[in-house]
Structure formats: C-alpha cells, structure tokens
Amino acid sequence: xxxxxxxxxxxxxxxxxxxxxxxxxxxxxxxGHDVEVITYNVNKEEEFWREPLDKxxxxxxxxxxxxxxxxxxxxxxxxxxxxxxxxxxxxLLDQLFKIYFFGPHSAEMYGKMWRSIRKADxxxxxxxxxxxxxxxxxxxxLFRKKTVFVPHFHPKHPHYERWSNxxxxxxxxxxxxxxxxxxxxxxxxxxxxxxxxxxxxxIHPESYAPLDMNAFRASVTQKYGLHKEQIITFIGRKTxxxxxxxxxxxxxxxxxxxxxxxxxxxxxxxxxxxxYESLDPNDRETIIEMxxxxxxxxxxxxxxxxxxxxxxxxEAFGIVFLExxxxxxxxxxxTEGAMxxxxxxxxxxxKFGDAADLxxxxxxxxxxxxxxxxxxxxxxxKVLQEYTWDVIGMKVERALRTAxxx
Amino acid sequence: xxxxxxSKDAVxxxxxxxxxxxxxxxxxxxxxxxxxxxTSQYRLQFGQISRFDLIVYSNRPxxxxxxxxxxxxEDPSHPVGHHAYFGKKLxxxxxxxxxxxxxxxxNYNATFKIDGTTYIPDxxxxxxxxxxxxxxxxAFLVDETGEVFEQLGLVQELYL
Numbered sequence: 001x002x003x004x005x006x007x008x009x010x011x012x013x014x015x016x017x018x019x020x021x022x023x024x025x026x027x028x029x030x031x032g033h034d035v036e037v038i039t040y041n042v043n044k045e046e047e048f049w050r051e052p053l054d055k056x057x058x059x060x061x062x063x064x065x066x067x068x069x070x071x072x073x074x075x076x077x078x079x080x081x082x083x084x085x086x087x088x089x090x091x092l093l094d095q096l097f098k099i100y101f102f103g104p105h106s107a108e109m110y111g112k113m114w115r116s117i118r119k120a121d122x123x124x125x126x127x128x129x130x131x132x133x134x135x136x137x138x139x140x141x142l143f144r145k146k147t148v149f150v151p152h153f154h155p156k157h158p159h160y161e162r163w164s165n166x167x168x169x170x171x172x173x174x175x176x177x178x179x180x181x182x183x184x185x186x187x188x189x190x191x192x193x194x195x196x197x198x199x200x201x202x203i204h205p206e207s208y209a210p211l212d213m214n215a216f217r218a219s220v221t222q223k224y225g226l227h228k229e230q231i232i233t234f235i236g237r238k239t240x241x242x243x244x245x246x247x248x249x250x251x252x253x254x255x256x257x258x259x260x261x262x263x264x265x266x267x268x269x270x271x272x273x274x275x276y277e278s279l280d281p282n283d284r285e286t287i288i289e290m291x292x293x294x295x296x297x298x299x300x301x302x303x304x305x306x307x308x309x310x311x312x313x314x315e316a317f318g319i320v321f322l323e324x325x326x327x328x329x330x331x332x333x334x335t336e337g338a339m340x341x342x343x344x345x346x347x348x349x350x351k352f353g354d355a356a357d358l359x360x361x362x363x364x365x366x367x368x369x370x371x372x373x374x375x376x377x378x379x380x381x382k383v384l385q386e387y388t389w390d391v392i393g394m395k396v397e398r399a400l401r402t403a404x405x406x
Numbered sequence: 407x408x409x410x411x412x413s414k415d416a417v418x419x420x421x422x423x424x425x426x427x428x429x430x431x432x433x434x435x436x437x438x439x440x441x442x443x444x445t446s447q448y449r450l451q452f453g454q455i456s457r458f459d460l461i462v463y464s465n466r467p468x469x470x471x472x473x474x475x476x477x478x479x480e481d482p483s484h485p486v487g488h489h490a491y492f493g494k495k496l497x498x499x500x501x502x503x504x505x506x507x508x509x510x511x512x513n514y515n516a517t518f519k520i521d522g523t524t525y526i527p528d529x530x531x532x533x534x535x536x537x538x539x540x541x542x543x544x545a546f547l548v549d550e551t552g553e554v555f556e557q558l559g560l561v562q563e564l565y566l
Contacts, residue, residue: 012442012444054561055561056448056561056563057559057560057561058444058445058446058447058448058560058561058562059442059443059444059560060442060443060444060545060558060559060560061441061442061443061558062439062440062441062442062443062463062556062558063439063556064439064441064463065439065441065442065461065463065503066441066463066501066502066503072441078422081415081418081419081422082411082415083411083412083415083416083419084415084418084419105422107422107423107425107426107429108425108429110426110429111425111426111427111428111429111430111432112429112430112434114429114430115430115433115434
C-alpha cells in the first residue's frame with residue numbers, strides 16, 4: 001500500500017504523537033509499504049506561530065529526509081494573517097461555529113499534499129485538532145481514497161471537544177485509539193464501534209537495560225543516604241494534574257509507618273518549586289527532588305525502585321508505566337483516564353486527589369514484596385507481549401488494510 | 407483593526423490561496439536536500455569547538471558542495487558582519503542519506519568528517535568579524551553551477 005501520513009511535526013521533533021507516528025511509519029516501511037510523511041519544518045510547537053523561528057534555534061529541518069525507508073517531506077508553515085486569524089478563525093469559526101481552525105497552516109503543504117494524496121492508497125491523518133487533517137480529508141474524498149484518523153484524543157480538552165473533530169472521525173473509514181478508554185469515550189460520542197481499532201503505545205524494550213548498575217547504586221546510596229528504605233519513584237512533569245502534592249502528602253504520612261524514600265524525576269514548574277521548598281528538611285531527606293535525568297539514569301533508577309507511582313488526574317496512555325514494567329517494577333496509577341485500562345490487573349490503582357487513599361494503597365503494595373515482584377513480572381510480560389512497536393505496527397497495518405478493503 | 411491593515415491582510419490571504427493553487431500544479435524538483443542541520447550547543451566561547459551534524463538526502467548521484475557560512479546575526483553584511491565560510495565538495499548518494507559532521511573552533515580551524523574520514527575544507531574565507539554576540543550559521547547545498555538546492559540556518563551565541 002502507499003500510505004500518506006499527515007502529521008504536525010515529525011521526529012527528531014519531540015512529542016508523544018510525533019514519536020508514535022515515526023515508529024508506526026518505520027514499521028510500515030520495514031514491512032514493504034510505500035510510506036510518505038507530510039509535515040511542517042518546525043522543531044518546537046511554539047514555532048508554529050513564531051516569526052522568526054526559534055531565536056535560539058539549534059535544529060533545522062530541510063525539505064526531504066529518508067527515515068529508515070520513510071520519505072519525509074517538510075513544508076514551511078505560513079504565518080498567521082492578523083485579520084483572518086482573529087475575525088475568520090477566531091470570531092466566526094471558533095466562537096460561532098465551534099471549529100478549531102487557528103493553525104498551523106501552510107500554503108505549500110496544502111498545495112503539495114494534493115499531489116501526494118492523489119497517488120495514495122490510504123491517507124493516514126494524525127492528531128486532532130490540527131486543520132491540515134481537514135484539507136487532507138477533503139483531497140482524499142475528491143480522489144476517492146480511504147482515510148484513517150488517529151486523533152490522540154484528550155477528552156474534555158476545549159480544543160478537542162468540537163463537533164468538527166467528531167464529524168471527521170465519523171467520516172473517516174477507520175479510527176485508531178491508543179487505549180480502550182479512548183475507544184469507549186469516542187463510542188459514547190457516536191463514533192461507530194466497529195471502525196475503531198485500539199492499538200496502544202509502545203517502547204523499545206532493548207533500551208531499558210541497566211548500565212554500570214553497581215556504580216550507580218553506590219552513588220545514589222551515598223548521595224541520598226539510602227539504608228534499607230523501599231524506593232518509590234515518580235517520573236513525569238511535576239504539575240498539580242500529575243498529583244505530585246498528593247503523593248508528597250501520602251509519603252509524609254507513610255514514612256511514619258514504613259521506611260521509604262520518594263524520588264521525584266522530571267521537569268518542574270514554579271508551583272512545584274514553591275511546594276518543594278515549603279517542605280521541612282526532614283521531609284526533604286525522604287522526598288528527593290531529582291530533576292530531569294538522562295534516559296540511562298532514569299532506567300538505572302527504575303531498576304533500583306520498588307514501585308513507580310503516577311497519581312495523575314488524566315493520562316491518555318501513560319508510557320511511563322511501560323518503562324517501569326519493562327524494568328520489572330510494579331506501578332500504581334489512578335482510576336482516571338486510560339490508566340485502569342492500561343494497568344488492569346497488573347498494578348495498583350488509587351483515587352485521584354485523595355492522599356489518604358494513596359497512602360493506603362502504597363502501604364498495601366509495599367507491605368507485600370512478593371506481590372510487588374509478581375506485579376512487576378506480570379507487567380514486564382505484558383509489555384513484551386502487547387506493547388512493543390512491532391506489535392503496535394502490526395495492529396496499525398491491520399487497521400489500514402481493513403479501511404483500504406472496506 | 408483598521409481598513410488599511412484589513413485590506414493588506416485580505417491581499418495576503420488571496421496570495422495564500424494563489425500559492426496553494428501554484429503548489430498544486432507545480433511538480434516537485436527532485437533536488438538533494440539538507441534533511442537535518444543540528445548543533446548541540448547554543449552558547450559557547452571563541453576557541454571552543456562547535457560540532458554541527460548534517461544529513462544530506464538525495465535520490466540521484468550529483469556533484470555538489472556543502473558550504474557552512476557564519477554571519478553576525480545583527481549585521482549579516484559582507485565583509486563587516488561576515489565571520490567566515492568553509493566549503494566541501496560532495497557526491498550525493500544514489501538514493502538515501504549521507505551523514506556528515508562539521509567541526510569549527512571559531513578561530514578559523516575547521517574540518518569536515520564524512521564516513522569516519524576527516525577532511526579539511528576545499529574552500530574557505532575568513533574576515534575580521536569576531537565580536538561577541540549571536541551568529542547565524544547557515545548551511546548551503548549548492549551544485550557545480552552555484553545553484554542553491556537548500557539553505558538552513560541555526561543560531562549560536564559566542565562570548566570572548
């Protein structure tokens with residue numbers, strides 16, 4: 001099949017849906033399909049709107065790139081036109097008709113995708129609510145091509161909850177979701193169940209082997225005064241929505257009963273900095289701010305951990321659960337978003353925003369080392385069976401074929 | 407929002423629509439492309455080695471040159487704001503990517519590295535512009551006649 005992908009950015013630009021698109025495209029190319037990607041030539045999301053491009057630009061993309069058999073065509077995004085942006089996109093489409101059409105836009109992309117789509121068997125649209133999906137859909141319909149849409153949908157997000165996004169999903173020949181939760185949500189909004197394919201997200205298991213573990217363990221033990229505490233690790237952006245404050249509260253209460261250390265890994269925001277600075281020195285000996293770690297440091301820390309905790313308000317999938325599992329570490333999430341469907345019986349769940357419930361679940365989990373070990377092993381087996389890029393790629397290929405043959 | 411700016415914007419929108427139609431009918435040139443131009447450092451000192459990594463994509467073998475050119479960002483004029491340029495002749499791959507690196511110490515010592523082999527530049531020029539500030543590092547891919555296939559730019563901040 002000739003598969004033409006339309007996506008807002010493509011790796012090495014960093015982003016969840018961008019990585020998903022790259023890995024799936026590479027799989028399709030590897031399995032003999034003719035795969036083309038049409039995207040913008042920007043690296044950071046802010047560059048969609050900025051002129052000049054990033055003032056501290058250290059990465060620039062050219063027009064064409066061959067990424068492991070995938071032909072990537074990058075086009076220059078057009079700058080917003082003030083009157084059109086505010087009057088047409090803002091007042092008329094956004095406020096009156098509830099259509100998100102702010103952009104990014106590219107005259108070059110909209111023109112050239114016409115030629116690519118004409119030769120395609122399947123047009124694969126990535127990520128709501130970007131307007132380029134509507135142009136690609138329109139061209140696909142004109143040329144009677146099949147369309148598949150992977151919206152990476154964020155329920156209740158104002159840019160996603162638009163009738164136009166649901167309309168597009170209803171009109172496409174196939175819809176791909178990354179979790180059962182996302183599928184159920186879209187079904188509840190009227191998308192036909194039969195055309196929704198759940199694929200999931202994935203990691204590369206071979207990238208999660210520990211390296212120089214003895215030296216790493218010795219350094220962490222010495223630096224943070226580890227004795228025989230059980231290690232709880234949080235990995236993610238330290239925001240309110242990720243439940244960091246509830247986790248800190250729960251661990252402060254828990255450490256009176258069980259010797260534990262909490263390692264907090266990931267980027268911070270001012271809200272978190274204030275929160276962490278308000279902790280007393282004793283708490284900071286137990287609750288340790290690690291900042292952003294390199295991939296290998298993160299992997300090594302996971303291999304040292306007894307439990308990974310992500311008490312978020314919402315996760316579209318939660319790749320960090322896969323990262324913990326592949327290191328044999330059990331996970332604890334919340335009953336919100338996709339977490340119950342991803343974690344299932346292979347981990348622990350608590351209520352979001354309830355530090356007492358979180359403390360209780362932590363205590364239950366940490367009290368039973370055998371249970372922890374078995375949940376970690378179950379998780380690892382699940383990743384190897386369901387969440388590698390080969391498995392996801394196979395599911396995507398099946399969805400594309402189903403749409404193509406429909 | 408006044409009538410003048412609205413009418414200017416209407417002209418821009420019209421030009422955008424014309425551009426879409428133009429790109430619809432215009433066939434793509436199959437010229438080689440600088441797929442990626444990247445450096446890991448933004449701020450560095452004169453004398454410190456800057457590494458730039460590049461990927462050149464091509465679907466046919468072609469003799470061309472890669473030129474890396476440095477201008478002062480606030481005054482990109484020749485010769486006052488022109489720091490230096492360095493060029494290397496290349497043969498583009500039949501179909502695929504050519505990976506190369508360019509190393510520069512900001513004191514006019516530069517090398518290209520292609521497939522593990524280090525080369526000195528085939529062409530170079532340097533002026534007297536060596537003041538602190540932001541510099542534009544532009545990579546050009548040009549054919550033998552001087553036609554520019556692609557140009558990409560990065561920004562680096564230099565201090566003494």
